Amino acid sequence: MTRLDCNVTSCLHNSDNYCCKAAIIVEGPKAKDTYETSCGSFDENKDGAFHNLFKTPESKLEVDCEAKNCVFNEDRHCNAEHIGIAGDGASESEQTECASFKIRS
Numbered sequence: 001m002t003r004l005d006c007n008v009t010s011c012l013h014n015s016d017n018y019c020c021k022a023a024i025i026v027e028g029p030k031a032k033d034t035y036e037t038s039c040g041s042f043d044e045n046k047d048g049a050f051h052n053l054f055k056t057p058e059s060k061l062e063v064d065c066e067a068k069n070c071v072f073n074e075d076r077h078c079n080a081e082h083i084g085i086a087g088d089g090a091s092e093s094e095q096t097e098c099a100s101f102k103i104r105s
């Protein structure tokens with residue numbers, strides 16, 4: 001389980017800079033930098049009306065990850081203790097990124 005902060009407040013699953021999903025997937029199979037990754041679980045909160053009415057923020061969650069060039073990627077799973085997803089104001093998943101991506105040397 002990974003501790004996760006997320007500042008994508010335009011996402012349906014965001015509450016107080018935490019994610020309310022039990023698991024997310026980070027995309028970016030060819031990523032060599034943070035901006036080439038994205039949160040594949042992003043869903044736009046179009047009208048803001050149903051903002052996590054029935055959800056509770058998860059501070060730790062399972063992170064599946066396609067960014068296999070990252071040092072934290074272990075068999076398509078993130079083994080970092082703490083990551084941050086960024087993309088405040090995003091309206092699509094490509095506008096988000098895993099800010100903790102770190103390329104393998």
Ligand code: SF4
Nearest residue numbers: 006011014019039041
């Ligand atoms: S962008 Fe991803 S990590 Fe952030 S709240 Fe949405 S689903 Fe969760």
